[in-house]
Amino acid sequence: MTSSMHGASGVAAPWGGAFEMRRRGFLGAVGVGSLTAMLAACTGGGQSAEEAAQDDGTLQWWDQFRPLTGMLEASLFEPYMKANSGVTIERRQMEGDDLAQAIQVARRSNQMPDVHSLAGLQATPAALVSEGWFQSVGAHADFEGSALGDQLFDGIHRFDGEVYSVPLFSGRFHEATPWVNTELVGRADIDPAESPATWDDLRATAKRITDKTGVHGLVIPLKEVPYLTTLVTALAQSAGAPGTIDWRTGEYVFSSQPFVDALEFLVSLQEDGVVHPSSASMGARDARARWAAGEAGIYPWGPWIIGGLMVDEPEAVERGIDAWRLPGAETTRNPIGRGPGVGVFWVNKESQQAADAAELLLQMSSREFQVQLASAMDQPPALIDVVAEADVHPAYARNIEHLAKDVRIAPVPEAGNPSTWRVAAEMKDIHPNLGEVAQAVLTGSGGGIKAELTKLNDAMSAERDRAIKVVQDDGAVVGLEDWVFANWDPATDYDQAAYAAR
Numbered sequence: 001m002t003s004s005m006h007g008a009s010g011v012a013a014p015w016g017g018a019f020e021m022r023r024r025g026f027l028g029a030v031g032v033g034s035l036t037a038m039l040a041a042c043t044g045g046g047q048s049a050e051e052a053a054q055d056d057g058t059l060q061w062w063d064q065f066r067p068l069t070g071m072l073e074a075s076l077f078e079p080y081m082k083a084n085s086g087v088t089i090e091r092r093q094m095e096g097d098d099l100a101q102a103i104q105v106a107r108r109s110n111q112m113p114d115v116h117s118l119a120g121l122q123a124t125p126a127a128l129v130s131e132g133w134f135q136s137v138g139a140h141a142d143f144e145g146s147a148l149g150d151q152l153f154d155g156i157h158r159f160d161g162e163v164y165s166v167p168l169f170s171g172r173f174h175e176a177t178p179w180v181n182t183e184l185v186g187r188a189d190i191d192p193a194e195s196p197a198t199w200d201d202l203r204a205t206a207k208r209i210t211d212k213t214g215v216h217g218l219v220i221p222l223k224e225v226p227y228l229t230t231l232v233t234a235l236a237q238s239a240g241a242p243g244t245i246d247w248r249t250g251e252y253v254f255s256s257q258p259f260v261d262a263l264e265f266l267v268s269l270q271e272d273g274v275v276h277p278s279s280a281s282m283g284a285r286d287a288r289a290r291w292a293a294g295e296a297g298i299y300p301w302g303p304w305i306i307g308g309l310m311v312d313e314p315e316a317v318e319r320g321i322d323a324w325r326l327p328g329a330e331t332t333r334n335p336i337g338r339g340p341g342v343g344v345f346w347v348n349k350e351s352q353q354a355a356d357a358a359e360l361l362l363q364m365s366s367r368e369f370q371v372q373l374a375s376a377m378d379q380p381p382a383l384i385d386v387v388a389e390a391d392v393h394p395a396y397a398r399n400i401e402h403l404a405k406d407v408r409i410a411p412v413p414e415a416g417n418p419s420t421w422r423v424a425a426e427m428k429d430i431h432p433n434l435g436e437v438a439q440a441v442l443t444g445s446g447g448g449i450k451a452e453l454t455k456l457n458d459a460m461s462a463e464r465d466r467a468i469k470v471v472q473d474d475g476a477v478v479g480l481e482d483w484v485f486a487n488w489d490p491a492t493d494y495d496q497a498a499y500a501a502r
Contacts, residue, residue, distance in 0.1 A: 059353040060113035061091045063345070064099050064120075067307040068376050075372055080360060087356055096120040114351040115360075117344055125343055126414050126421040129159045134346045138163030140358035146365040148382050150496070155418035157343045165343025166365050169379040172407040174326065174336050175227070175302040176234035177399055178202065178218075182320030184297040188212035195324035195402075199235075199265050202298075202327045206274040209297035217274030218298035220266070221287035222442055225435035231300060232438050235262035237336045239329035242490055244434070247411050250483035252464075254434060255450065255457040261329055263441055263449045270442060280443050292316035298324075303403065306396045307377035323399035326406060335490050337410030341382050409493040411485040416499060419471075419478045426467035430459045 065072065077089040092113070094102060100120025106112045118125070128134060136159075143149060143163045151167050152158050182192040188209045196202040206217025221227055233244060241258035245251065253259070269275050276296050279287070284301065291299040292313040299305070309317050328334060345364075347357045363369055370383040374390035380400050381387070387400045413420040432440060437456060440446030464480075471478060487502055488494055 062113040062116040136162035137358035141362040155414035167341030171341040175230040178324040216276040219276040219296035221282040228438040229435035247485040247488040255454040304378040325402040339412040411494040417482040422471040
């Protein structure tokens with residue numbers, strides 16, 4: 001997910017990666033009232049988008065998946081072009097933020113690619129589909145009957161009964177796996193195969209690494225607000241929080257004790273002197289490079305770290321890397337809830353190559369391709385069990401085993417009522433947000449943890465209430481009840497049957 005900010009996929013990561021489509025600033029900044037006008041303006045200037053579309057057999061494909069480059073080209077695009085002599089696939093790979101900018105420029109100049117990912121766009125698929133960005137691919141290929149058919153959700157991949165995209169990656173992951181430098185932990189007389197069971201155990205382990213090796217116990221990229229948001233949320237969930245929202249009531253829970261405990265735990269690590277002193281100036285990529293250079297023993301990050309290291313710092317993998325299971329606040333383990341894997345690639349509304357694009361996406365939905373996808377060691381493939389068949393590093397395989405045990409698929413409002421995107425679009429950004437609260441607390445510039453989280457919780461609740469009222473007045477059929485999933489059980493996946501029985 002170079003993703004999202006993280007690894008190659010850019011999905012997971014809310015800012016990349018990897019790829020949790022919830023509240024997004026792109027739409028929130030403009031609001032529902034001006035969204036249509038803004039998107040219309042984006043297609044203005046010169047010829048119409050329809051006139052710009054060309055049926056010359058060339059399929060333009062843009063994405064941010066750098067570690068997947070070899071696989072996409074050698075296993076997917078080249079064989080397809082060989083079998084379809086009239087088709088030429090031109091792929092452009094960029095970093096997530098650069099991709100988002102390029103897409104917006106291309107939309108203004110009517111030069112959109114046929115297929116692209118959503119990395120960096122900060123918009124829900126429901127919002128973009130409703131505003132005419134994409135076309136359905138379901139008429140061109142049988143995605144419902146594919147290996148990923150049972151992972152297609154209304155409001156996420158399917159709209160008005162039509163399939164628009166498929167979830168190539170699993171939602172069963174988090175960004176807080178303690179990745180360890182096995183050479184360093186070995187020097188500290190710590191068994192790299194033994195995961196610390198609790199926060200206190202991890203704290204003691206980091207202290208031991210620091211004391212025994214003279215190297216910092218761990219690195220935490222405090223400069224990266226989205227990273228801190230996901231880290232604190234995962235830690236809070238390991239302490240019993242349902243997530244940032246309790247789906248049984250629809251209420252925000254930022255001010256609940258698990259979130260307080262998660263921040264206090266991170267503060268305790270700093271007070272122990274085990275956090276790399278340059279953490280405050282590091283982004284996630286910077287932290288990975290410092291960790292790869294042997295400046296810290298532990299780096300909490302997502303499963304895509306090995307895929308990225310194999311591209312940029314393979315010596316760190318050769319030296320020794322392992323994945324520990326996310327510890328809990330206590331010995332009792334609590335599940336980590338994440339939404340289902342989102343659609344990764346989308347076909348432009350004006351593309352004349354939709355049939356070819358759909359066939360490529362169908363091939364990517366096969367078990368065979370999913371095995372190859374796993375071999376890139378990025379965000380877990382949608383068919384997560386194929387990792388056992390793939391050629392992957394043992395530490396990646398262990399990480400996926402941990403994630404399969406610890407992560408459950410949680411409900412998402414869009415799958416219950418796609419119109420909830422209008423509320424997300426209307427909501428104004430609240431500052432400081434969770435990551436900013438964490439950043440302030442950990443850099444010594446914040447107030448009391450409980451007080452700051454309470455202010456955030458109250459502000460988020462009030463802003464959502466306001467946004468719901470605005471879109472209701474604008475005719476949307478949506479209400480607070482759309483955030484309530486009374487039949488949700490944190491210990492089980494919220495699947496298609498659960499939505500139907502809601």
